[in-house]
Amino acid sequence: xxxxxxRTVIVFFSITIALRLMGKRQLGELELSELVVAILISDLAAxxxxxxxxxxxxxxxxxVVLLCCELLISGFIVKSATFRSLVCGRPSILVxxxxxxxxxxxxxxxxxxxxxxxxxxxxxxxxxxVKYAVLETDGTLSAILYPSAQPVTPAQLGIAADxxxxxxxxxxxxxxxxxxxxxxGRDAVxxxxxxxxxxxxxxxxxxxxxxxxAGDVYYxxxxxxx
Amino acid sequence: xKRELAAAAALVLVCCAAAWHTLFVIRTADELCGMxxxxxxxxxxxxxxxxxxxxxxxxxxxxxxxYLAAALRHSELDSVTQGFxxxxxxxxxxxxxxxxxxERLKELISGAAKSELPSPGSIF
Numbered sequence: 001x002x003x004x005x006x007r008t009v010i011v012f013f014s015i016t017i018a019l020r021l022m023g024k025r026q027l028g029e030l031e032l033s034e035l036v037v038a039i040l041i042s043d044l045a046a047x048x049x050x051x052x053x054x055x056x057x058x059x060x061x062x063x064v065v066l067l068c069c070e071l072l073i074s075g076f077i078v079k080s081a082t083f084r085s086l087v088c089g090r091p092s093i094l095v096x097x098x099x100x101x102x103x104x105x106x107x108x109x110x111x112x113x114x115x116x117x118x119x120x121x122x123x124x125x126x127x128x129x130v131k132y133a134v135l136e137t138d139g140t141l142s143a144i145l146y147p148s149a150q151p152v153t154p155a156q157l158g159i160a161a162d163x164x165x166x167x168x169x170x171x172x173x174x175x176x177x178x179x180x181x182x183x184x185g186r187d188a189v190x191x192x193x194x195x196x197x198x199x200x201x202x203x204x205x206x207x208x209x210x211x212x213x214a215g216d217v218y219y220x221x222x223x224x225x226x
Numbered sequence: 227x228k229r230e231l232a233a234a235a236a237l238v239l240v241c242c243a244a245a246w247h248t249l250f251v252i253r254t255a256d257e258l259c260g261m262x263x264x265x266x267x268x269x270x271x272x273x274x275x276x277x278x279x280x281x282x283x284x285x286x287x288x289x290x291x292x293y294l295a296a297a298l299r300h301s302e303l304d305s306v307t308q309g310f311x312x313x314x315x316x317x318x319x320x321x322x323x324x325x326x327x328x329e330r331l332k333e334l335i336s337g338a339a340k341s342e343l344p345s346p347g348s349i350f
Binding site for chain 1: 227229230232233234236237240296297298299300301
C-alpha cells in the first residue's frame with residue numbers, strides 16, 4: 001500500500017509538471033495533437049499505479065517522451081503553416097453569407113442539430129441572423145452575426161464610452177500584493193488612506209480589494225469584520 | 227525555440243538511455259548465462275558442490291543488481307529468481323532432470339533479456 005501511495009504522488013507531480021511545461025493551451029481548447037497527448041498521459045501514467053509489478057519507469061518514461069514530442073510538434077506548428085494544417089487541419093466555414101454549406105457540414109460530419117445546439121450555446125436562436133459560422137480546428141464553433149443583429153456599440157451611438165482600464169487585485173484573502181500595487185500605480189500611503197476610510201486596520205482584514213485605472217475601488221472585508 | 231531544443235535534447239537523451247539499458251540487460255544476461263553454463267559444466271564433471279557454489283554466485287549477482295530490480299517487470303524478476311532456486315534444489319537432490327533445469331534457467335534469463343529488446347514481436 002505504501003508503494004502505491006508513493007507512486008501515486010510521484011506520478012501526480014510528474015503529470016502536473018509535464019502539463020505545466022506544455023503550457024496554457026493544454027488546459028484550454030485542445031488541438032488534435034494536444035488531445036492525443038492528454039489522453040495518452042492519463043492512461044499510461046495510471047498503469048504503474050494499478051499494478052505495482054510494473055516498473056514505475058514504464059509510467060514516467062512515456063510521460064517524458066510525450067512531453068518532448070508535444071513540445072516539438074507545437075514548435076513546428078508555430079513555425080510552419082503547412083505543418084499546422086497537416087496536424088491541426090483547417091477551419092471549416094459552415095455558414096457563409098447566411099447560407100449553410102451542406103458539403104462542409106457533410107465533410108465535418110456536423111448535423112443541423114449540432115449546429116443549432118452550438119449557436120444556442122452562444123445565445124443565438126435564429127440561424128437567419130448568422131452571417132458566418134466557422135468550425136475551428138479545436139472543434140469550437142465561431143459565429144459572426146449580421147451587423148443588423150449585432151449589439152450596438154457606444155461608437156455607433158456616438159457616445160464616448162468610459163474606459164475603466166485594467167482592474168488589478170491589490171489584496172487577496174488578507175494578503176497584500178505589492179507587485180500589483182505598483183502595477184496599479186498606487187503606493188502604501190494611498191492604500192493606508194483607503195483602508196482607513198473603510199475602517200480596516202490593515203490588509204489582513206480585507207478579503208478582496210481591487211482598483212482600476214480610473215481609480216474605482218472594489219472592496220470587501222473579511223467575514224466578521226464587515 | 228529554447229523549449230523545442232530542450233525537448234529534442236531530452237528525446238536524444240532518452241534514446242541513448244534506452245540503448246544503454248538494452249546493452250546493460252544483454253551484458254548482464256550473457257554474464258549470468260555464462261555463470262550458469264560454468265555451473266552446468268561443473269555438475270557434468272561430478273562436482274555438484276562446485277556447481278551449487280557457482281549458481282549461488284550467479285544468484286547473488288542477479289539479486290544484488292538494483293537497476294534490474296527497478297527496470298524489469300516483477301513477473302520476469304520472480305520467474306528468474308524462482309528458476310535459480312528450483313535449479314539449486316535439483317542439484318541438491320542430484321535429480322536426473324538437472325541438465326534440463328540448467329537449460330531452463332538459461333532460457334529464463336535470456337527470455338527476460340529478450341523481452342527488453344526491441345523487435346517486431348515485442349513491439350507489435
